[in-house]
Amino acid sequence: MDMNLAGRRILVTGGSRGIGAAAVRLLAALGARVAFTYLSGRDAAEALVREVPGALALQGDQRLREDARRVVSEVERAFGGLDAFVGNAGLWQPTPAVLEGEEVLEAVLEVNLRGLFRWHAEVIPALRRAGGGSILLISSTAGQRGEAGYGAYAAAKGGVISLVKSLAVELGPWGIRVNGVAPGWVDTDMAAPALRADPAERARIAAAFPLGRIPGPGDLAGPVAFLLSDWAQAVTGEILNVNGGTVLCG
Numbered sequence: 079m080d081m082n083l084a085g086r087r088i089l090v091t092g093g094s095r096g097i098g099a100a101a102v103r104l105l106a107a108l109g110a111r112v113a114f115t116y117l118s119g120r121d122a123a124e125a126l127v128r129e130v131p132g133a134l135a136l137q138g139d140q141r142l143r144e145d146a147r148r149v150v151s152e153v154e155r156a157f158g159g160l161d162a163f164v165g166n167a168g169l170w171q172p173t174p175a176v177l178e179g180e181e182v183l184e185a186v187l188e189v190n191l192r193g194l195f196r197w198h199a200e201v202i203p204a205l206r207r208a209g210g211g212s213i214l215l216i217s218s219t220a221g222q223r224g225e226a227g228y229g230a231y232a233a234a235k236g237g238v239i240s241l242v243k244s245l246a247v248e249l250g251p252w253g254i255r256v257n258g259v260a261p262g263w264v265d266t267d268m269a270a271p272a273l274r275a276d277p278a279e280r281a282r283i284a285a286a287f288p289l290g291r292i293p294g295p296g297d298l299a300g301p302v303a304f305l306l307s308d309w310a311q312a313v314t315g316e317i318l319n320v321n322g323g324t325v326l327c328g
């Protein structure tokens with residue numbers, strides 16, 4: 079048994095940039111056949127396919143069941159089946175406590191939580207057709223300890239943690255493991271407003287890391303690969319914290 083993912087057929091949502099793209103690169107390097115979705119970043123998706131030969135880029139909105147149906151069926155047609163799903167696509171936007179309108183609230187809940195239910199409705203039957211498999215959802219430290227000014231995001235990511243634990247019990251009898259990864263700050267486009275706009279703010283955030291540096295997307299790829307691999311074959315319902323120790327200090 080090893081970390082080799084040879085022949086494993088994996089679908090990653092939001093794989094065109096950031097953590098998703100880093101996961102696509104590593105999973106493919108470990109031998110998996112990887113499909114990934116993007117929302118509007120077609121150029122980035124095509125560039126990643128050129129970089130990772132054999133990867134399959136598919137446009138698909140994590141909010142929409144009809145997109146899930148089309149994407150899952152394209153993956154099954156191209157790869158002959160689906161063994162693992164990584165629900166990674168996400169949206170981080172502020173929702174102040176005194177809400178001024180519901181558009182952002184809806185957008186954040188739709189992408190980060192409700193859409194996962196719609197994708198699972200298509201993914202789970204596919205995993206069962208393959209004889210079992212694995213689901214991995216990307217949560218956040220925000221879902222564990224809350225995030226001031228980002229209540230909807232934190233609530234959605236806390237919901238993801240509860241969803242992981244619920245599905246792990248529900249799907250275990252079908253040989254489907256369900257786990258989560260909870261990153262803290264990761265230096266991607268999503269965190270750019272905090273990490274890239276103001277050097278002083280970046281330094282303040284970096285100072286909270288016992289390891290002395292802010293993780294990059296590549297730091298998340300290994301934990302994702304581990305949880306999808308046979309090394310984690312008895313791990314289900316778990317949330318793996320990949321936060322550089324910041325929660326210990328916060």
Ligand SMILES: NC(=O)c1ccc[n+]([C@@H]2O[C@H](COP(=O)([O-])OP(=O)(O)OC[C@H]3O[C@@H](n4cnc5c(N)ncnc54)[C@H](OP(=O)(O)O)[C@@H]3O)[C@@H](O)[C@H]2O)c1
Pocket residue numbers: 091092093094095096097098115116117118119120122138139140141165166167168169170189216217218219260261262263264265266267268269295
């Ligand atoms: N970065 C952090 O500090 C951090 C911390 C904790 C948790 N996380 C979580 O980690 C995950 C990945 O974050 P990231 O930092 O890599 O984000 P990112 O750099 O903003 O990339 C987001 C990815 O998701 C895709 N996407 C966005 N909305 C989508 C939708 N409705 N349907 C399909 N794809 C969609 C984007 O596609 P396009 O390129 O087409 O726009 C892109 O590929 C998210 O769930 C996020 O909440 C991130």
